[in-house]
Amino acid sequence: MKKLFQKKVQILHHIKVGPGYFRMGLAFPELAMVARPGQFVMVRLPDGYIPLLRRPFSVHSRLVEGAEVCGFEVLYKVVGQGTQAMSGLKAGDLLDVLGPLGNGFSCPDGIRHVFLVAGGVGVACLCCLALFLKEHKGVRSTVFLGGRSATDVLCQEEFDSIGAKVRITTEDGSLGEKGVITSMVEQAINVNGRPDMIYACGPTGMLKAISDIACTHEVLCQISLETVMACGFGVCLGCAVQKAGSPGAYLHACTDGPVFDSRAVVI
Ligand SMILES: Cc1cc2nc3c(=O)[nH]c(=O)nc-3n(C[C@H](O)[C@H](O)[C@H](O)COP(=O)(O)OP(=O)(O)OC[C@H]3O[C@@H](n4cnc5c(N)ncnc54)[C@H](O)[C@@H]3O)c2cc1C
Structure with missing residues (x-):
C-alpha cells in the first residue's frame, strides 16, 4: 500500500534560478522520505489565489538538514496562471501539497550505464534519479541536457557534483x-x-524522438509524461494517454504513469 500525504506545508526557500525558473523548498519530511524518483506532488495555491485546481510538479530533490530529511524541492518553470501566481509566494507562506503520486522510474537488475535525457525543465525529475541510481544501484549516468538557449539548461552543477558526465545542446x-x-x-x-x-x-516532440531512437537501437526506454491533469489520482481521467497496440484503449498519466515504458504508449 502506497503512503499518501496531504497537508499545508511551509515554503522553506523560494529561489529564482533563471528567467522564469524557480526552486521551491517545502517542509514535508514524511513525503520526502518515501517519494521515489519520478513521482510527483499536486500543489494547491493558498486560499484566495487563482487557479483553484492543483498543479502537478515532480519531486526534484530531497532536502537534508544535518542528518535529518527536512523536506523536498520542486524545480519549476512559469508557463501560465498557476505557476505565475506561485512564483510570487515567499518563504514562510503555506502551500497545500498532496503526494507522492504516480509510479516513478524503475531500474531493473543488471543495468550498469544509463542515459538521462532532459528537455528544459523536464530535468526536474531526473536529478534525484541520477543520485538514486548512483547511490543505490551503482549505475553510471550520462546526462543529456537540451534547451532552446543557455538559460533553459538547468542543474548542470548537480549532475557534475555526483560525477555524471554531462552533455549539452542549445538550439x-x-x-x-x-x-x-x-x-x-x-x-x-x-x-x-x-x-x-x-x-x-521533456516536451512531447522530444519524447517521441527519443522513443523512436530507443526503438531503432533496441534500447529500453522510460519516459515521464507531463500530461495536463486536474486531480492527480485517477478520478478526473483528464490525463488519458493512448495505449500502444490497442486502438481505443487508454492509460492515465497520473495512476499508470507519469513514467511509461516508451513502447507502452502512443505519444
Ligand atoms: C507528472 C507531472 C510532473 C510535472 N513536473 C513539473 C516540474 O517538476 N516542473 C515544472 O515546471 N512543470 C512540471 N509539470 C508541468 C506543470 O504541471 C505545468 O507547467 C503547470 O501545471 C502549468 O500550470 P499553470 O497554471 O502555470 O499553466 P496553465 O495556465 O494551466 O497553462 C498555461 C499554458 O501551458 C500549457 N501547459 C500546461 N501544462 C502543461 C504541460 N504539462 N505540458 C505542456 N504544456 C502545458 C497549457 O496548455 C497552456 O498553454 C509537470 C506535469 C506533470 C503532469
Missing part, C-alpha cells in the same frame, strides 16, 4: 553544441554504443 548555440538534444543522443549511441536504459522527460 541557438549559446551553450554546449548547437542543435537538438535528440541528435546528440543518437550520435552518442552510434559512436560509443548503446546504454542499458534511457530515461527521458
